[in-house]
Amino acid sequence: MWRPKLIGSTDQFGGLQCILVDQKTDAIQASVKEIDYDFVAPKIKAGSIYEITHFHTGRNKPSHKIVPHVAQLFFNARTTFKELPTIQPHIPRHRFYLVDYTQLSTRIDKIDILRDVFGHITAIQPLEQKMVGNERLEDKCEVCIENIRKEDVRISLWGNTAKTFDSQALQQSTSPIFAAFTSLKVKQFQGKIVLNSSVSTLIFINPDIQELAAYKTIFNDSTHAVKMMPSSTAQLMTPQHLEAAKKLSVQELNVLDPETHKDTPILCRAAITRFDTRNGWWYKACPSCFKQLRTAAHRDELLCPKHNNQIPLPWFKVSLVLEDSTDETNAIIIGRPAEQLFKISCNELVVQRGFTDQQQLPDVILQTRGQVKIFQLRFGSMRSDFNRNDLLIQAIFDDTMPLIEPTPQSSDKSLAAHDAENIGAQMVPPITPLLSKQIPSASSTSSADASITEVTPISKKRYRDAVKRALYLSSIKKTKKHFFKSCSNQNRI
Incomplete structure (x- = not known):
């Protein structure tokens, strides 16, 4: 679940967004309008299982999809949520649509669907303010991750996603840290692929997914702390x-x-x-x-x-x-x-x-x-x-x-x-x-x-x-x- 902030705004939100997963590990996005947020948000929490009634459906948006589903759900004040105990077969806690690093080059500037990646965090650039398009200041931090083949990619986190990313806590950890980053836009900057966050980007540290076991095996002996990259020279003066x-x-x-x-x-x-x-x-x-x-x-x-x-x-x-x-x-x-x-x-x-x-x-x-x-x-x-x-x-x-x-x-x-x-x-x-x-x-x-x-x-x-x-x-x-x-x-x- 996430509550996206409107771009360029510090206190305006765009409702509530959720990803629902069923026993077959299929996922679908559900949206709540801002006017219905106070009615729906108290009724649900991430990780719980619900029987949901009184909602309506619509076609998924043509661009910036979060999950590759043709439909989308819409909840409002009349939607009911009945919490259920754990059921069998087990419903997974997460559902990511991870893209291999080698396939990122084919997704540059394509906006039909946003991308998820998983990797070992190797370096972090601290929070700073950057000028975006000569028009506005925005908070930004960068994260470098690598896969089990030691291929790396840089992720630029912007706005509220950057502000809420706890880089200090990760820096103090000596154990290998693995993370899934969701809903990213694939860009190219100075000849290199860079993943940019969107208003829907979420970050999951050491999520319980199948890929985690393979990464732990490869990086089990890695005890180095996360490297802190120097700040950009173009940031605002403190x-x-x-x-x-x-x-x-x-x-x-x-x-x-x-x-x-x-x-x-x-x-x-x-x-x-x-x-x-x-x-x-x-x-x-x-x-x-x-x-x-x-x-x-x-x-x-x-x-x-x-x-x-x-x-x-x-x-x-x-x-x-x-x-x-x-x-x-x-x-x-x-x-x-x-x-x-x-x-x-x-x-x-x-x-x-x-x-x-x-x-x-x-x-x-x-x-x-x-x-x-x-x-x-x-x-x-x-x-x-x-x-x-x-x-x-x-x-x-x-x-x-x-x-x-x-x-x-x-x-x-x-x-x-x-x-x-x-x-x-x-x-x-x-x-x-x-x-x-x-x-x-x-x-x-x-x-x-x-x-x-x-x-x-x-x-x-x-x-x-x-x-x-x-x-x-x-x-x-x-x-x-x-x-x-x-x-x-x-x-x-």
């Missing part, structure tokens, strides 16, 4: 290492070779001084993979190539300029790191507060200008239009250097000039935006908190010019953007 780590200036950042430093975490102390809204500050994303949805050909629908039609999810993608006393550079912040910086979700801004104009920045984003932070960055893909790599912000840390209150006269100076006069000073305070426009939400159930910031009478011309410089408005032709099509009458958001 607070313990942040203070001692070298922070590059923006000038040093601009001359780095992206190919040499593509796997190296980069720290830079700087401030956001401008935003570029020509490509918008949010986009309509797939709620499963966070890729941008595209309009389907000859259809008025938004489509994700991997997950078919989707209800759009507003997702941050903000282009900005970082500056310090040495230089300035362009960077992009996407998804979760943007939520960390702006202290609000994109969905709340767009849907609940009604900031649907993709070229008009809300106050909550504008107010981050001038705040000195330590940015952890990495190089992204090459952009053909500029023949340079994107610079992606992975995380933001508060600057711990002492602050000096800026004077009102410094409000229009560049960071370079300000730092030249005030060594170690905080960046100038952000300029209050001329107008933060709120557009009423497309949904009749959403409310917009209308608030317009008043302009002070001091030097209005200088004020307007500063705002234009900050937002590139002098070179941007405003275009009318529409919110999710037919959002109001279809309740899609």
Whole structure:
């Protein structure tokens, strides 16, 4: 039994899933919707035998199957479970559909059915946070296993599966450890096969299955502890290492070779001084993979190539300029790191507060200008239009250097000039935006908190010019953007 978490969510679940096994060792998947979870979950527990009535059946899903059965069961609040004593013939506790390591190459990127593997755990890479698809941070750890022929394969555990995997307990054990990993996706990375966990992946340590006896015979003399692999160099900096780590200036950042430093975490102390809204500050994303949805050909629908039609999810993608006393550079912040910086979700801004104009920045984003932070960055893909790599912000840390209150006269100076006069000073305070426009939400159930910031009478011309410089408005032709099509009458958001 498992309760899968929705991808990209920390507190939303997708009901309850179960694998049922009968006396003939046939297995079938049973599903419970989230709305029925509280009714069904208390009635059943893994390992017990039940007579089950009042359920319905349906055809098994066409992709990402857990077991190779044509049908699937569905339980709800009216389903009854009568627990039975142990019966004969004995019903096995587990039913895995194990694939031989040599057959994994034939399953690369095939998603009709997820795969189970069994092996001897040889090494573990500890839990860390990784950027996924330039859009979100995700917990990750890696496990190396080998079969009785000493062939090995690497398994990447993600999200809640990684967080709940007790690597410390396994490291302290000197006995050989065997494990079955279920519901894995077969991928290829840098020419090697890598198995990735799914929301349905479960891990069984030393399960009572037929294969275990053969493995114990082969590895009976193996008393070595599980090896701990070093952490990835691209993981997020921990607070313990942040203070001692070298922070590059923006000038040093601009001359780095992206190919040499593509796997190296980069720290830079700087401030956001401008935003570029020509490509918008949010986009309509797939709620499963966070890729941008595209309009389907000859259809008025938004489509994700991997997950078919989707209800759009507003997702941050903000282009900005970082500056310090040495230089300035362009960077992009996407998804979760943007939520960390702006202290609000994109969905709340767009849907609940009604900031649907993709070229008009809300106050909550504008107010981050001038705040000195330590940015952890990495190089992204090459952009053909500029023949340079994107610079992606992975995380933001508060600057711990002492602050000096800026004077009102410094409000229009560049960071370079300000730092030249005030060594170690905080960046100038952000300029209050001329107008933060709120557009009423497309949904009749959403409310917009209308608030317009008043302009002070001091030097209005200088004020307007500063705002234009900050937002590139002098070179941007405003275009009318529409919110999710037919959002109001279809309740899609």
